[in-house]
Amino acid sequence: xxxxxxxxxxxxxxxxxxxFGPVAAVKGVSFALHAGRVHALAGExxxxxxxxxxxxxxxxxxxxGGLELEGRPISPDGPAAAQAAGIxxxxxxPTLFPDLPVAENIFMGRQPTGRFGRIxxxxxxxxxxxxxxxxxxxxxxxxxxxGLSIADQQLVExxxxxxxxxxxxxxxxxxxxxxGVEATRLFAVxxxxxxxxxxxLFISHRFDEIFxxxxxxxxxxxxxxxxxxxxxxxxxxxxxxRMVGREVSALFPKQDVEPGDVVLxxxxxxxxxxxxxxxxxxxxxxxxxxxxxVGAGRSEVVRAVFGIDRYESGDVRVGxxxxxxxxxxxxxxxxxxxxxxDRRQQGLVMELSVERNATLTRLRPLARFGLLSGRxxxxxxxxxxxxxxVRHGGLGDAVGTLSGGNQQKLVLAKWLxxxxxxLILDEPTRGIDVGTKAEVHRIMSGLAAEDMAVLMVxxxxxxxxxxxxxVLVMREGRITAELPGSRATEESVMFAATGQPGAGA
Amino acid sequence: MKRPVEGTAHPRSGARRVWAARELGVLLALALxxxxxxxxxxxxxxxxxIRDVLLSASILMVLAVGQTxxxxxxxxxxxxxxxxxxxxxxxxxxxxxxxxxxxxxxxxAGVGLGAxxxxxxxxxxxxARVPALxxxxxxxxxxxxxxxxxxxxxxxxxxxxxxxxxxxGTATLLGVPVLALLAAAVLVVVAxxxxxxxxxxxxxxxxxxxxxxxxxxIAVGRRVFTAFLVSGALAGLAGVLHAARYGTVDATVxxxxxxxxxxxVVVGGVAIFGGSGTAWGAALGALLLATIxxxxxxxxxxxxxxxxxxxxxxxxxxxxxxxxAARMAARAVRSQGRAREGTSHGA
Numbered sequence: 148x149x150x151x152x153x154x155x156x157x158x159x160x161x162x163x164x165x166x167f168g169p170v171a172a173v174k175g176v177s178f179a180l181h182a183g184r185v186h187a188l189a190g191e192x193x194x195x196x197x198x199x200x201x202x203x204x205x206x207x208x209x210x211x212g213g214l215e216l217e218g219r220p221i222s223p224d225g226p227a228a229a230q231a232a233g234i235x236x237x238x239x240x241p242t243l244f245p246d247l248p249v250a251e252n253i254f255m256g257r258q259p260t261g262r263f264g265r266i267x268x269x270x271x272x273x274x275x276x277x278x279x280x281x282x283x284x285x286x287x288x289x290x291x292x293x294g295l296s297i298a299d300q301q302l303v304e305x306x307x308x309x310x311x312x313x314x315x316x317x318x319x320x321x322x323x324x325x326x327g328v329e330a331t332r333l334f335a336v337x338x339x340x341x342x343x344x345x346x347x348l349f350i351s352h353r354f355d356e357i358f359x360x361x362x363x364x365x366x367x368x369x370x371x372x373x374x375x376x377x378x379x380x381x382x383x384x385x386x387x388x389r390m391v392g393r394e395v396s397a398l399f400p401k402q403d404v405e406p407g408d409v410v411l412x413x414x415x416x417x418x419x420x421x422x423x424x425x426x427x428x429x430x431x432x433x434x435x436x437x438x439x440x441v442g443a444g445r446s447e448v449v450r451a452v453f454g455i456d457r458y459e460s461g462d463v464r465v466g467x468x469x470x471x472x473x474x475x476x477x478x479x480x481x482x483x484x485x486x487x488x489d490r491r492q493q494g495l496v497m498e499l500s501v502e503r504n505a506t507l508t509r510l511r512p513l514a515r516f517g518l519l520s521g522r523x524x525x526x527x528x529x530x531x532x533x534x535x536x537v538r539h540g541g542l543g544d545a546v547g548t549l550s551g552g553n554q555q556k557l558v559l560a561k562w563l564x565x566x567x568x569x570l571i572l573d574e575p576t577r578g579i580d581v582g583t584k585a586e587v588h589r590i591m592s593g594l595a596a597e598d599m600a601v602l603m604v605x606x607x608x609x610x611x612x613x614x615x616x617x618v619l620v621m622r623e624g625r626i627t628a629e630l631p632g633s634r635a636t637e638e639s640v641m642f643a644a645t646g647q648p649g650a651g652a
Numbered sequence: 653m654k655r656p657v658e659g660t661a662h663p664r665s666g667a668r669r670v671w672a673a674r675e676l677g678v679l680l681a682l683a684l685x686x687x688x689x690x691x692x693x694x695x696x697x698x699x700x701x702i703r704d705v706l707l708s709a710s711i712l713m714v715l716a717v718g719q720t721x722x723x724x725x726x727x728x729x730x731x732x733x734x735x736x737x738x739x740x741x742x743x744x745x746x747x748x749x750x751x752x753x754x755x756x757x758x759x760x761a762g763v764g765l766g767a768x769x770x771x772x773x774x775x776x777x778x779x780a781r782v783p784a785l786x787x788x789x790x791x792x793x794x795x796x797x798x799x800x801x802x803x804x805x806x807x808x809x810x811x812x813x814x815x816x817x818x819x820x821g822t823a824t825l826l827g828v829p830v831l832a833l834l835a836a837a838v839l840v841v842v843a844x845x846x847x848x849x850x851x852x853x854x855x856x857x858x859x860x861x862x863x864x865x866x867x868x869x870i871a872v873g874r875r876v877f878t879a880f881l882v883s884g885a886l887a888g889l890a891g892v893l894h895a896a897r898y899g900t901v902d903a904t905v906x907x908x909x910x911x912x913x914x915x916x917v918v919v920g921g922v923a924i925f926g927g928s929g930t931a932w933g934a935a936l937g938a939l940l941l942a943t944i945x946x947x948x949x950x951x952x953x954x955x956x957x958x959x960x961x962x963x964x965x966x967x968x969x970x971x972x973x974x975x976x977a978a979r980m981a982a983r984a985v986r987s988q989g990r991a992r993e994g995t996s997h998g999a
Contacts, residue, residue, distance in 0.1 A: 227869040242867065244860035246927035247853075255857050255868045258850055265848040 155218065157182045157346040158203075158234070158315045162212035165198050172198040175212065176372040178365045180315060180346035185337060187357040187378065188350045190367035190390055191582045196350055199367070200319050203348070204236040205229030216315070235308030236317045239324060241300045243292040250275035250288035253307045278306040282336050298329035305336060316340060317348045322356060327441055334360050352579070354383045368392055391582055401588075401614055402596050407431030410600040411483070411569045413452060416461035421447045422624040425461070429569060429600040434591065436615035437604045439644045444624040445604045446488060449571045452602075453485040454478045465569060482568035486558050488577060488604075527564065552583025559590060570594060572603045576610060588614055608637050620644050674921030674929070677972055678936040681965070682943060689947035696950050703829055707821075707897065709942035710835040711736075711890050713935045715909070716916040717835075717842045718886030720934040721879045723917055724846070726859040726926030727777065727784035729880060732887040733909035734795035735769045739891025741799055744808030744901040747817065755817050759892050766888015767881055769795060774880030778873045784880075792910065796903075803903035810899030821897030831893055835935075838886065843931035855879055859926025915962055916941050919969045940965070 156179030165173045173195040180186050190196050201207040203214070205223035214221050216232055223229035229236070243252050250271045251258065259274060261267040275288035284302050286295075292303065301321055308316060318337075322330045337347055337360065351357055357364060358378060366373040366389045373389045411429040416422065422444040429435045437445045450456045452463050454475040463470040465481045478485075555575065562570065575591065576584040591614060595601050605611050611618055618635040620628040620643035628643030689696045715732050722729045739762045746753055746761060769791070776787045810818055823830045846852040858865045858872050865872050895901050920937025922929025941962060948958050 226867050230869070242861055242864040244857050244864055244927065246860040246923070247856060251853060251857075255865075256850060256854060256870055258853065260850070264850075265844075266850065266853065 156180060156215075157217060159215040160199070160202075160212070161215060163199070163202055163209040163214070164211045165202060165207055165209050172370050173202070173209075174370045176367065176370075177212075178372065178375045180348055181363075182314075182344045182346050183341045184362040185341055185347045185349050185360055187361035187364040188348055188367065189357065189364060189386055190373075194367040194390070195370040196367060197319070198370075200236060200317055200348075200350070203229065203234055203315075203317050205234075230308075230311055230313070233312065233314040234317065235305075235311065235313035235315065236319065237301055237304045237308070237321055239320045240297060241304040243295070243300055243303060245291070245293035247292060248289050249286060249292055249295070249303055252292050252303055253278065253288075253310055257310075274310070275306065278309050281309065281339070282306060283339060284332065284336065296329070297324045298326075298333065301333065302336065305340075313345070315346050315348070317350075319350050320352065321349075322351060322353065330356070354386065357386075358383065366390055391585075401434070402592050404432040404596055404616075406433040406616065407598060410466055411452075411602065412464040412467075413448075414462055414464075416448065416451060416458050416463070418447070418451060418456070418458045420624075422451075422621075425621075425624075425626055427602075427619055427626065429602050431568075431598045431600055432595050433616045434595050434601040434603060434614055436611040436618045437602065437621060438606075438608070438611045438618055438640050439621035441606060443621040443644065445621050446573050448621070449485065449573055449602065449604055452478075453483055453571060455485075479565060479567075482566075483571065484562035484565055484567035484569070485571045486555075486562055486573065486575060488573040528560075552579040552586070555579055555583070555587060556590070559587070563594070567599065569600045569602065572601065574604060574606065576605075576607065584610075608640060611635070611640065612637065622646060674972070674976075675933045675936060677969075678920055678933060678940055682936065682940050685940070685943055685947055689950050693950050696947065699827065701946070703824065703827075705939075705943055705946050706832040707829050708945065709939045710829070710831040711893050711897070712909075712912060712916055712942060713835040713938040714838050714886050714890045714893065715913040716920065716934040716938040717839050717931045718883040718890075719913050719917045720920075720922050720929065720931045721842060721846065721855065722784070722883045723922050723924060724859045724926055724929060725855050725876050725879050726862065727876060727879065728788065728914065728924075729770075729773060729883045729887075730785065730788040730910045730914075731769065731773060731791040731795055732883065732890075732913055733906040734792045734799065735766050735884055735887035736891040736894060736906035736909060737903065738769070738795050738799045739765045739888045740895040740901045740905045741803055741808070741903060743892050743895040744813060745802075747813045748808060751814060755814075755820065758817065759889065762892035763885050763888045766891060767885040769887070770881040770884015771877075773884060774877035777880060778877050796907070800903045805903075807900065807902040813895070813899065817896055818899050821893070821899070831897060834889075834893065838889070839931055839935045842882070842886075843935075846931055851875065851878075856927055859923075860928070912941060912962075913938075915966055919965050921969065921973070923973065937969075 158180040160177055160179070162175050162177050163173060164171070164175050176195070176199060178186070188196050188199065198207060202209050205226045205228050208222065208224065214223075216234070221232050223232055223234070226236075244255065247255075250268075253275050254271055258266040259270040261270070272288040279286050279288070279302070282302060282305060284299075286299055286302060292300070295303065305316070316337075321333060325333065334356075337349070341347055349357070349361055361378050363375065364378050364381060364386065365375040366386060368390060407430055409428045409430050411427075413428070414426045416425040425448050427435070427437075437448070439445050447456060451458045451472075454470070454473050454477060457473045463472070465478075465483060468481060470481055470483075471477050475485075559575075572591070576587050579587070588610070591601055591603070603611075603614065605614075612632075612635055615635070616632045618628075618630045618632060618640060619626050620630070620640055622644055627646070628639070630639055630643075686696070695701060715736065719729060719732060742765055743758055743762050746758055773784070773788055773791055776782075776791070777784045780787060820830060825833060846855065854865070854870045854875050857868065857870060858875055862872060891906070894905060898905075916937035917929070917934045918924055918937070919940060920929065920933035920935065922934050922937075944961055944965075945958060948955065948961065
């Protein structure tokens with residue numbers, strides 16, 4: 148196998164730069180994509196990855212530098228032109244026509260026609276079926292696109308790109324919303340694409356994916372190119388260091404705290420088929436991690452504790468007082484806050500402004516005679532945003548315009564506004580970049596130091612090991628191990644999570 | 653690496669089935685209505701009575717088919733009543749000014765005038781980037797105003813129009829009213845265009861997800877413009893047919909008709925937010941509304957109730973829509989649940 152530099156590249160970015168007003172989003176980035184290879188693009192949010200993707204997609208034109216496809220310079224002036232040139236961008240959440248059949252989604256505007264120019268549905272469905280067969284997936288071409296899982300929607304997009312004879316596939320965080328099985332299936336599809344001579348640019352925040360799937364890796368920081376290597380030649384440590392530009396040890400700034408009284412006391416919580424006999428305690432100033440594999444029932448437990456889901460037996464006490472089951476309002480009143488995993492759907496109202504979202508959880512204390520005072524709301528929001536270093540254009544901007552990391556911090560802000568005694572975090576750093584992760588960790592640590600009890604569900608072992616005072620491991624709905632933070636290791640946690648010795652993540 | 657990967661289990665042609673379910677519902681309601689009315693008064697099924705229903709449905713059907721073309725693109729054309737009124741009056745005026753005008757030429761003139769109105773709508777919608785609801789509400793009043801000031805109280809009577817033209821409104825071919833045949837021809841052409849031609853399918857794509865339509869390289873503005881043009885032209889045709897059928901034309905013709913048209917389209921299963929529904933369904937909706945009109949009269953139901961029945965039908969149609977959507981969603985959740993179970997064992 149030849150190195151990245153040896154073969155002639157399929158797509159070459161040459162010294163591309165792009166500025167928006169005074170802000171240089173991308174400054175002089177060069178790298179090459181080769182046929183048959185998967186190239187990872189790594190970097191924190193705001194490092195300029197999205198801008199690079201948009202230049203490839205034809206959405207932005209580079210201010211200087213340019214693209215070369217198979218040695219010929221191209222300058223797509225729109226998404227349609229980029230597609231025609233053979234560059235396909237697969238977005239995290241594709242935009243399909245929900246009302247139309249899958250086959251028509253693939254061939255819209257290019258449907259095979261028969262006599263008198265009529266669309267030949269049989270031929271169209273057959274062609275779509277052949278595309279899916281090439282990808283090794285089973286999707287009915289005749290079914291409506293509405294109701295397809297995100298994973299299947301991405302496959303429809305890939306099939307569409309194949310039908311347009313795309314040579315370069317750009318995948319912008321495709322796995323962020325996928326389950327483990329779906330991601331594995333996508334990787335099989337990606338390998339199939341490269342075997343047939345396509346080049347893939349793969350963007351992900353998950354290092355395990357980058358290291359198992361990709362051949363080459365380019366790191367960007369602050370809009371600039373940092374390095375391009377073969378994945379085999381680098382380690383996670385070196386990549387992270389290049390992404391953040393500082394030492395990795397600063398990632399988990401856990402302060403040592405002497406735990407106080409038990410605040411959250413859960414005993415024998417059971418919901419048949421989901422979780423069974425779950426007992427746990429969290430003390431003041433303590434961070435407790437709930438570790439385990441996806442599907443072990445961790446999220447379900449914390450949702451039940453907060454009262455979103457019902458449970459059949461067991462009880463939950465906060466500061467010694469029994470919590471009525473199935474009532475989030477009661478849980479909030481007694482000082483529990485839950486930051487959900489899916490912040491877009493459950494945590495924030497994307498169309499509302501930053502300040503409205505931040506104060507949404509405590510409208511009552513801010514209201515006078517039942518009416519909200521705009522000034523009080525603004526003051527409270529400003530205070531919270533400053534405390535958490537939320538980077539925003541203005542407090543009046545819609546939340547949807549913030550980056551993922553800042554959205555997560557805002558969800559935190561929203562719940563901290565209720566001054567909870569117990570803070571439950573479900574996957575607090577999923578899908579956010581390394582730098583923001585460190586900030587979320589710093590905030591968590593600071594809250595524990597302020598005597599808050601923190602219960603965290605996390606699938607990221609480094610986070611569990613770096614942040615938790617105590618680690619509880621769940622497997623198939625039961626707690627299988629309780630380890631003090633100092634004694635928990637990757638091996639011991641994985642053993643308890645899988646029931647097998649040292650299989651590794 | 654090459655191992656076949658299984659997908660989620662999919663119900664076969666879920667999409668088709670939903671479409672069929674919508675139109676089937678309307679057909680069922682129609683059959684039920686006819687059966688109940690005929691049981692009460694068997695003359696309701698006489699040839700003359702059926703001809704009457706078809707005649708009164710034809711014009712509404714042409715309008716509803718035109719409206720469908722616009723509604724599937726996630727737009728609406730509220731000006732069709734005014735366009736119909738204007739062209740009906742213009743047709744009358746044409747015969748007053750030139751009594752010898754060939755009928756075909758009069759029809760073409762009406763269609764042309766309607767198309768001109770559609771062109772105005774389409775251009776405004778494309779240029780102003782304001783919802784079509786607002787634009788066509790404006791042209792509804794503007795065109796009606798032009799109609800009124802042109803007519804200035806004048807009424808054109810059957811005596812002013814040639815016999816051969818008025819015959820168009822009552823003539824039959826093999827027992828079927830010519831008007832209904834014309835409406836059926838329009839229906840077939842538009843329905844086939846919408847379902848089987850690229851440009852027709854692109855209208856659905858635009859209504860289903862405008863952003864994706866742009867990404868797919870569809871000329872969204874031009875297609876929407878075409879949709880308004882078609883709707884206007886068909887409203888023009890309907891105006892000519894109206895003049896031929898009723899013989900008496902003044903400036904108030906077709907006032908409020910646009911709401912009946914929208915009702916027919918919605919009852920016929922065309923989603924008001926675009927992307928789904930067929931011309932067949934809209935035509936069935938128009939037929940159902942016309943049948944309600946005459947069957948309630950046969951059943952000696954207070955005509956004031958007729959509007960309440962139409963309203964209930966609209967709500968029922970929307971209810972059916974929601975029900976189908978909820979069932980689709982439930983199915984999706986179930987299949988995702990299966991996928992998630994797979995995760996817990998496979999991860």
